[in-house]
Amino acid sequence: MVETRPIVIPLFYESFSLYRSRGYTAEDCVELDKDETIDAIVRSLRENGFEVVPVGDIKELVQCIARGEHERSQGLLEAYQIPHVFSDAATLALCLDKGKTKMVLEQMGIPTAPFAIVPASWPIEKDISQLLHQSRYAEDLKQMPLFIKPACEGSSKGIYPFSKIENISDLELGVRRLRERFPGQSILIEKYLAGHEYTTSILGSGDSARVIGTIHHNWEGNAPQSGTEQNKQSDNAFGGGFYSLDNKNEVPGETMDRMVYSEDSPVVQGVERLALATWRTLECYDVGRVDIRCAADGKPHVLEVNPIPGLRPQWSWLAITALNHGMTHEALLGAIVECALKRYPELEHQKLGAPSRG
Template sequence: MASSLVTAFIYDRYETYRSQGLGYEELIPFDVDVTIDGLKRALEASGHKVVAVEGIRQLVALVAEGKHKSWDLAFPIAEGIFGGAGREAQVPGILEAYQIPHVFADAATLSLAQDKGLTKMVLDHHGIPTAPFAVVPAAAGPSAGAGEEKEDVGATFPLFIKPTWECSSKGIDQKSKVGDAAELVEGVRRLRARYPGQSVLVERFLGGAEYSVSILGTGPSARAIGTALLDWDAAESQQVLDSHYHVPYWARGAPPEGHDYPVKVVSARDNPDVRPAEEVALKAWRAVGCRDTGRVDIRLGLDGLPYVLEINAIPGLRPSWSTLTKTAEFYGIDYDQLIGAVVESALERYPHLRSKSESAELRN
């Protein structure tokens, strides 16, 4: 057992927002009780004294009352609902303003990772492969520039379009893969109407296999704990888009039950794509500045090379369901061990907390 640290566990509860009338698509970032209870139990199993904090409003209230002064650490998984590309950064921003140590990346990194267009710009700067792309700014007219984006991505059709700030396949449907200029203009118009104020990412369609690399650690100590193949072809119970992109559960009007994605954990021993995908994923993770744990989604081009799709800096952590937790379990890392390792990674940044943790362990 590790420390007796007082840890504020900050989350957004799915059922709370559902009871307020939000639709399934709006509910995507929020965590179901299985996740919340599992994380709380895992932290307690490591000796943490857990303070449950539901959402940013309760966090603000507790900070205003000075209750945060007893906290040693925060474990924030709340992703927010308002604020565009800054949603996931809001809670960490408050924690940093009040000098509360926390797990996961800082506010600036989370804002960057939330914006797929800006992330790809950073990856390009570092020479990390990502599909050629262009961004249709929110300020443009509904079809302004859309017909010319194919020139910027350096490719002929098909192209792929999606909103820049969304997660969990929000904004992706049967019309996301566009085959000509007319479909591109209409698709951009549709996304800008559906997600007002948000830019649209247009990128070369990658026709190869898709992988999700799960990562543990920060900077030079970060390592890939495993890689999962997103096996759309085997997803017989789901609708599939051109054998490549699926229709997410929210688009089918279904709650997040069953499984996260149709993943199959693969190893470098059996799959030659794994090692190159993990190498690229780790480069992206370090370049953007992500910390502790998360996922980097990779897709192969028709040239067989891996390209970064996006970075998940606050990953899903539902026990035995989320891609990262299932990948960890495949490699013998159970849920409690995973969450303990995430906290240990964070404590590397806070020597005073590590000392307190080690002292408590010696006393026990």
């Protein structure tokens, strides 16, 4: 008997509202999914003909494992050789740690801002200037401003107005404040890049990966220009010239994010080439974003890589970029799953509409 059988997709998520109800702060939960995001993802996947099985927070995941339903879990997916969307566990862990990511990028010749890392074990009373002196970028880091942030957070969590550092005493105080707020986590110190900032969305894996499009985070409120005009950056612009926890997550619509196009600008061409090279160098899969910021001389540098980007319709940069380039949320989710299926040739016969023997 021949039957058509849709692919079953377990959807793993952790709900913002659930963890808020458990007493966690909004900052603690900022990276978690809003209910409307979860609903939209489920709806878009089902519109593509997939059967979706939502799996909630870690407690529900543990219950699934206890019942022998290991096919519903991502930390165990690779151990059980279960096909999954997004990059493998090693890549996800690497990209989560911005300091270690920068080490790999540096080794592979991908430009990233000069940096030093304050280890979680660094004695709080010890002079940070000693650590800067030990860095291979000691000379670069002598020149202010610098920028500090937790090494392993996203959604601008741990980035505050004091993150931009103008002198060594502010650096000591800022690192101490971050260490108190994020105990057990290393702190990243970087040379502050004074140029424009971009985020490039990428779809696919390896040689088949392609750029969907790029957003320019224009703090001055003007479209990016070529030459010296492109390099002008006002420190008094919205948010101090960078995304912090508050201005990224609490005042949508007030920033000057705008789409830019490679055919219109050699600057954007360079940004997108760098983003794609970074994506391939780190062997990321399926879909994600690369955040890039230019130095005062206009040269682009990688800030970080997000291999599990937000998918909230009309909010997340990836979803906005895709929509601007003609991809609805349903089309985007379908394309992501198609990219994953290409990595699992044994699943080709299970694509929607393909007959299977039962």
